[in-house]
Amino acid sequence: xxxxxxxxxxxxxxxxxxxxxxxxxxxxxxxxxxxxxxxxxxxxxxxxxxxxxxxxxxxxxxxxxxxxxxxxxxxxxxxxxxxxxxxxxxxxxxxxxxxxxxxxxxxxxxxxxxxxxxxxxxxxxxxxxxxxxxxxxxxxxxxxxxxxxxxxxxxxxxxxxxxxxxxxxxxxxxxxxxxxxxxxxxxxxxxxxxxxxxxxxxxxxxxxxxxxxxxxxxxxxxxxxxxxxxxxxxxxxxxxxxxxxxxxxxxxxxxxxxxxxxxxxxxxxxxxxxxxxxxxxxxxxxxxxxxxxxxxxxxxxxxxxxxxxxxxxxxxxxxxxxxxxxxxxxxxxxxxxxxxxxxxxxxxxxxxxxxxxxxxxxxxxxxxxxxxxxxxxxxxxxxxxxxxxxxxxxxxxxxxxxxxxxxxxxxxxxxxxxxxxxxxxxxxxxxx
RNA sequence: UCCGGAGUAGCUCAGCUGGUAGAGCAGGCGGCUGUUAACCGCCGGGUCGGGGGUUCGAGUCCCUCCUCCGGAGCCA
Numbered sequence: 001x002x003x004x005x006x007x008x009x010x011x012x013x014x015x016x017x018x019x020x021x022x023x024x025x026x027x028x029x030x031x032x033x034x035x036x037x038x039x040x041x042x043x044x045x046x047x048x049x050x051x052x053x054x055x056x057x058x059x060x061x062x063x064x065x066x067x068x069x070x071x072x073x074x075x076x077x078x079x080x081x082x083x084x085x086x087x088x089x090x091x092x093x094x095x096x097x098x099x100x101x102x103x104x105x106x107x108x109x110x111x112x113x114x115x116x117x118x119x120x121x122x123x124x125x126x127x128x129x130x131x132x133x134x135x136x137x138x139x140x141x142x143x144x145x146x147x148x149x150x151x152x153x154x155x156x157x158x159x160x161x162x163x164x165x166x167x168x169x170x171x172x173x174x175x176x177x178x179x180x181x182x183x184x185x186x187x188x189x190x191x192x193x194x195x196x197x198x199x200x201x202x203x204x205x206x207x208x209x210x211x212x213x214x215x216x217x218x219x220x221x222x223x224x225x226x227x228x229x230x231x232x233x234x235x236x237x238x239x240x241x242x243x244x245x246x247x248x249x250x251x252x253x254x255x256x257x258x259x260x261x262x263x264x265x266x267x268x269x270x271x272x273x274x275x276x277x278x279x280x281x282x283x284x285x286x287x288x289x290x291x292x293x294x295x296x297x298x299x300x301x302x303x304x305x306x307x308x309x310x311x312x313x314x315x316x317x318x319x320x321x322x323x324x325x326x327x328x329x330x331x332x333x334x335x336x337x338x339x340x341x342x343x344x345x346x347x348x349x350x351x352x353x354x355x356x357x358x359x360x361x362x363x364x365x366x367x368x369x370x371x372x373x374x375x376x377x378x379x380x381x382x383x384x385x386x387x388x389x390x391x392x393x394x395x396x397x398x399x400x401x402x403x404x405x406x407x408x409x410x411x412x413x414x415x416x417x418x419x420x421x422x423x424x425x426x427x428x429x430x431x432x
Numbered sequence: 433u434c435c436g437g438a439g440u441a442g443c444u445c446a447g448c449u450g451g452u453a454g455a456g457c458a459g460g461c462g463g464c465u466g467u468u469a470a471c472c473g474c475c476g477g478g479u480c481g482g483g484g485g486u487u488c489g490a491g492u493c494c495c496u497c498c499u500c501c502g503g504a505g506c507c508a
Contacts, residue, residue, distance in 0.1 A: 026468085026469075026470095028466095028467050028468075028470055028471095029464090029467085029470095030463090030464045030465060030466080030467075030470085030471090031463070031464045031465070032464080032465040033465040033466060033467080034465095034467090035466075035467050035468080035470090037468085046467090046468085048466075048467090050465070051465080052465090066459095067458095080466095082466060082467080082468085083466095083468090084468070102442070102458085102459070103458095104442070104443080104458095105443090106442085106443065106457070106458050106469095107457085107458090107469045108443065108444070108456085108457045108458070108469075109443080109444050109445095109457085110443060110444070111443085111444070111500090111501085112500090112501070113499090113500050113501070114443070114444090169506075169507085185507095186508095207508080209506085209507070209508085211505090211506055211507070212433065212505095212506090213504095213505080213506065213507075214501090214502085214503080214504090215502090215503070215504075215505090215506095215507095216502090216503090217507080217508080218506085218507070218508085219508095222508065223508095224508060301506095303504085303505080304503095304504080304505090305504095346508095354508095355507075355508065356508070357508075358507075358508060401508060402508070403507090403508030404508085405508080406508060407508090417508095428499090428500075428501095
């Protein structure tokens with residue numbers, strides 16, 4: 001193929017001839033001059049062609065290229081303030097590489113149902129491209145954060161036996177002679193085993209919840225990053241979380257400013273994300289909610305409205321810690337100061353985005369953990385290996401899980417997390 | 433699963449107390465030397481979600497089913 005230049009590199013190529021391959025975003029023309037905006041994944045480029053400067057065939061091919069036609073355009077790179085991006089291409093040749101007839105996503109408004117039916121094509125639009133760039137930055141920031149701190153990546157299984165946070169919301173699949181396997185809801189329990197081998201570890205991958213949820217905060221398949229740290233108690237855990245979240249947000253502000261601008265995201269609330277985050281015990285949270293007029297009683301879990309109310313009291317993320325044991329998972333460490341509660345925490349994002357992290361110190365006392373498993377009627381034989389971790393050198397440890405799509409939705413300022421992943425899986429969406 | 437809302441042109445929608453459909457955009461043709469979702473003129477385009485009922489007559493009223501959207505619970 002011809003030597004090719006990427007749009008992002010054009011500012012360094014001013015005054016030279018270049019060939020750019022990409023897809024037609026829009027064309028505009030008057031009688032004697034025509035414009036084409038091209039997308040190549042690295043940016044957007046305006047191309048210009050004057051009728052007098054070319055032959056009739058090239059002129060027609062250029063000004064009539066329908067939306068999303070794949071083209072190669074060759075011309076001189078010029079600096080021009082009237083062009084979005086600053087650089088512009090004065091076209092001398094156009095080659096049609098792939099025709100596009102009646103592209104369904106027009107530059108006008110569409111409903112969400114239509115857009116998600118055409119997700120494979122919708123992904124090409126400016127907003128979606130910007131969102132994917134930010135997601136990419138979030139993922140890279142996550143990996144860099146842990147790499148820089150010498151955490152070891154341990155990949156946990158996606159196919160598991162019946163083990164996890166709670167039964168009843170697991171996707172099932174037949175598994176040879178062993179009956180049923182389940183798609184993992186979390187890698188945490190496996191990571192606890194890995195933490196005893198490697199100290200500080202994390203896993204990062206898709207997780208699955210067969211919850212029949214229909215809200216702006218839920219997907220049936222979502223990406224979660226879960227670190228697990230030996231010798232971290234609940235306070236150490238929260239310190240790591242605030243450092244982690246601030247690092248991710250900071251990276252997006254620093255490196256994806258253009259995409260945040262494309263999304264018209266007000267970055268002021270993101271600039272404020274820095275340690276320390278506010279900390280509020282569950283008991284304090286209940287008191288605060290009651291003083292704000294909520295009828296919630298001690299012992300009840302916090303709902304979406306309560307979370308939004310609490311988060312709106314602060315200008316940056318807030319931790320709520322030490323929840324009642326009854327509303328939290330079996331593996332959480334009983335609070336020595338108040339055995340009605342466990343040493344866990346949620347991290348609530350501001351601006352109504354709700355829970356982005358759930359974390360806890362883990363129960364490291366063998367007998368207490370086994371009692372809890374029995375108390376909840378969990379199948380003890382499935383947890384034998386997990387109990388082993390408390391028999392052979394048990395250790396203080398903590399960890400947390402951060403939902404990637406919720407984090408991306410918050411950073412992008414999007415109302416719904418389904419746009420935060422290229423091909424969202426939801427109760428009513430399996431196509432495309 | 434529960435509560436609320438919506439299915440009319442390719443898309444987004446309008447269509448009142450029943451009288452067999454309409455606007456913008458997209459598409460096609462023409463015009464315009466610097467456009468930024470360009471603009472101006474003309475043209476084609478519909479089993480009104482499916483089924484049943486009431487009526488002389490149903491997009492409109494009734495029943496039912498389906499699909500989608502928003503919210504709740506669950507959670508990341």
